[in-house]
Amino acid sequence: MKRRAWIALAEASLVLAWAGCTQQDLEPPPRQAEPPPDPDFRPPAGFEKLTLSTTPYLDPEKLNESLQPLASYLSRYLHVPVEVVRANSYAHVGTLMKEGQVDLGSFSPLSYVRAKENDPGLIPLVNFISDGSATSAGYIVVKESSPFQTLEDLKGHSFAFVDPDSTTGYLYAVALMRSRNIDEKTWFSRTEFTGNHEASLQAVYDGRVDAAAIYQGALPALYRNKGIDPLSFRIIAKTRRTPKDLFCVRSGLPKEVVTQIRRAFLALTVRTEEGRRVLSPLNVNGFTQVDEEAYTEVREVNAQFAGKK
Amino acid sequence: MGIRGKLALLVPGLVALTVTGVALGVTEAQRREQTREMRQRHEQLLEAVGVTAAAYVAQNDMAGLDALVANVSQQRLDPDLVELVVVNQDGRIIAHTDPTRFNERVDDAFTRRALTSVDPVSERSGDQLRIGVPANAGVRWATVTATYSLQRLNASIARSRGIWLLGAALLGLVICALLFSGLYRVVIRPVRTLTRVARRMGEGVLDERVPPLGAGELGELGETFNKMAAALKAQRENLEHAVAERTRELSEANQRLEKLAVTDGLTGVFNHRRFQEALAQEVLRASRTQRRFSVMMVDVDHFKRFNDTFGHPAGDELLRRLARTLEQELRATDLIARYGGEEFAVVLPDTDKDVALAAAERLRAAVEADLNVPGAEHKVTISVGLATYSADGDTPQAILIAADRALYAAKHSGRNRVVTAASALEQVG
Known part of the structure; x- marks a missing residue:
């Protein structure tokens, strides 16, 4: 991890140097304009508890564990207990929030786009940054020992998707296949939704499926959680990059609470011990304010392929 | 261009x-x-x-x-x-x-x-x-x-190129203006001056001179133009002088030739041809103005004998002296001519018979007095026949015939006398 941090730092310096050296009409890099969380914050009347949920993009048990430091952190700034609520599927988070059972939830880009369609009051709050980027690519992986080198090699073999609301684990993988004239419904002998990225990787590792679509963070997550070497897998294709997951708050949450939560998220950094304690389990570098524009492409791809399932 | x-x-x-x-x-x-x-x-x-x-x-x-x-x-x-x-x-x-x-x-x-x-x-x-x-x-x-x-x-380069080209165009304009004005002063204006002077020279005006054009080739060319103009002018003046001289000489020669053509070589008075012309002109003039004139025919009496006696050179000298006498005695307006041999003819313009008669008589007397040496054996006299227009004839021939007849009558009636045509007719009649 320490080495990764150094690399991220070097990269950040490089990006800054790059920006400094290129044409002068470039915008300066975005900065966190938000002030730190208010230390004198007191919860408004009626706000007694914050419920937190997330799309089950990794193993749900492990995910709940990794969310605990975040829950404690938020609780410290909000002065109310923070409870983690488990969601059954990607779409379930949106449903829970719409019903008011969950106040704060994390979404994949696609599940956010779809939840927002159903619940326009949903408020996007902060974006994940990981691997030094607010975007990530999806990988199509096979087992290293398998003979498959390309998507085309997978004709007649089995394939695992994550969830119909997963961006890299489903939508962008389908878009990639369609761009190569591969219809996932007929090309493969069998497809299945495994529920999360780790489960998909595990299925490939176990030989239950020949290939899977995952997000790039699943490989280190599987290594962390199960000790499976990422080099057990071979990447044979990559999807276009999508925005990272994001946190949203439900409509109706007091405005000062929303502001305090956002400030608390944006204050998180791996440069502090507390930040590392919260962020490391999530394999996240930090958070940034949501750029709604970044989801335009996801909406377009969703509109293009959602009806072709 | x-x-x-x-x-x-x-x-x-x-x-x-x-x-x-x-x-x-x-x-x-x-x-x-x-x-x-x-x-x-x-x-x-x-x-x-x-x-x-x-x-x-x-x-x-x-x-x-x-x-x-x-x-x-x-x-x-x-x-x-x-x-x-x-x-x-x-x-x-x-x-x-x-x-x-x-x-x-x-x-x-x-x-x-x-x-x-x-x-x-x-x-x-x-x-x-x-x-x-x-x-x-x-x-x-x-x-x-x-x-x-x-x-x-x-x-960005294209923009820069556009700016450069625009700047170059402006600079070009300035350079053009400066160059053109310089060339105008140094070349065009002197050349136009030279052209104007050359054109004037071509038109024959050689007094025009190129003003000083400064040092250099054009200045030298201007000076050469001026020298050329001066040389041409001098040459032309010489030529004009020579032409005038030749013209004068020719005119004099013509006058001499003309005079020779109408002058009698021996006596210096007009010859027969000039007399005929003068007579014809006088007839025309008189017929136009209705004025009279007379013709005198003068003949030396016994001229053959004089020649035989004193020799032809003496005869010639006599004729010359007679011509001088005629010139002295008659008016400057009267035309005296040697008609042939020892015979002279005179046209007397604006002269009627009486005035002519008086003049003839005066002449006869002058000859008798002037041309003779007192005591000489041979006496020189003249006979004169006189005719007057238009009483005695209105054509040259008629007048001449009348005058000639009068001269004949004078000879016939004893010489050394003047006879008019009218009296000659009476004598014949």
Whole structure:
């Protein structure tokens, strides 16, 4: 991890140097304009508890564990207990929030786009940054020992998707296949939704499926959680990059609470011990304010392929 | 086209060509320099990217490598970057601005060169610049190639070229104006002055002179013009003088010839031909004016005998002396001619019979008195026949016949006398 941090730092310096050296009409890099969380914050009347949920993009048990430091952190700034609520599927988070059972939830880009369609009051709050980027690519992986080198090699073999609301684990993988004239419904002998990225990787590792679509963070997550070497897998294709997951708050949450939560998220950094304690389990570098524009492409791809399932 | 027109075309043409050439040369040099700077700058940045990429590849951190490529590829960081590619040493794409191109094999000449070169390589084709650098982290892990668009640079060069050309055009105008005004003073105006003077010389005006045109060839030419004009003028004056002299000489010769043609060689009075002309003219004049004139025929009496006695030279001398007497005794307006032999004829204009008769008598007496030596054996006398227009004839022939008849009558009646035509008729009658 320490080495990764150094690399991220070097990269950040490089990006800054790059920006400094290129044409002068470039915008300066975005900065966190938000002030730190208010230390004198007191919860408004009626706000007694914050419920937190997330799309089950990794193993749900492990995910709940990794969310605990975040829950404690938020609780410290909000002065109310923070409870983690488990969601059954990607779409379930949106449903829970719409019903008011969950106040704060994390979404994949696609599940956010779809939840927002159903619940326009949903408020996007902060974006994940990981691997030094607010975007990530999806990988199509096979087992290293398998003979498959390309998507085309997978004709007649089995394939695992994550969830119909997963961006890299489903939508962008389908878009990639369609761009190569591969219809996932007929090309493969069998497809299945495994529920999360780790489960998909595990299925490939176990030989239950020949290939899977995952997000790039699943490989280190599987290594962390199960000790499976990422080099057990071979990447044979990559999807276009999508925005990272994001946190949203439900409509109706007091405005000062929303502001305090956002400030608390944006204050998180791996440069502090507390930040590392919260962020490391999530394999996240930090958070940034949501750029709604970044989801335009996801909406377009969703509109293009959602009806072709 | 005049020299001014030619210079008006030539000078701006040459100036425009020169300044345009300079402007294009400067902007081309600018383009090369800026492209070179851009290439160097991007090579250095890509080498830094290569170091970071190598670290990710070394750790097999595909997500980190992808994030690096995605971050560096951001349009706002470098609007000229078209694509950034990390290629492994087998020539396969392991990271790309477009992640879906992962695992593609790249086999173009440039990438092959980049894969084997230990130094940065670059290639410019059309509107694009490609740069390839090794991704080194102790050992070579991969190769980074990037494609940059030169459109912004070219647009900037085009703007710069436009400004240069505009500046060059303005400078050209100023140079043209200065050159043209200089040429006008140094060449055109002197040449026009020379042309004007030459034209005046051509028209025959040799007094016109070229004003001083300063030192140099044109000044020398002006002086030469002036010397030429002076020489031509002197030559012409000499020629005119010679022509006048020749004309005068010719005129005198003509006068002499004319005189010879109408003068009697012996006596110096008019000859027979001139007398005939004068008589005819006088008849015409008299018939027009209704005025009278008379004709006198004078003959030396016994001239043959005089000749025989004293010799022909004495006879000739006698005739000359008689002619002098005639000239002395008669009026300047009377025309005296030797009619032939010892016979003289005289036309007396505006003279009637009586006046003519008196003149003839005076003449006869003068001859008798002047031409004789007192006591000489041979006496010189004259007989005169006189006729008057139009009483005695109204044509030259008629008058001559009448005068001749009167002379005959004078001879016949004893010589040394004057007989009028009318009295001659009476004598005959």
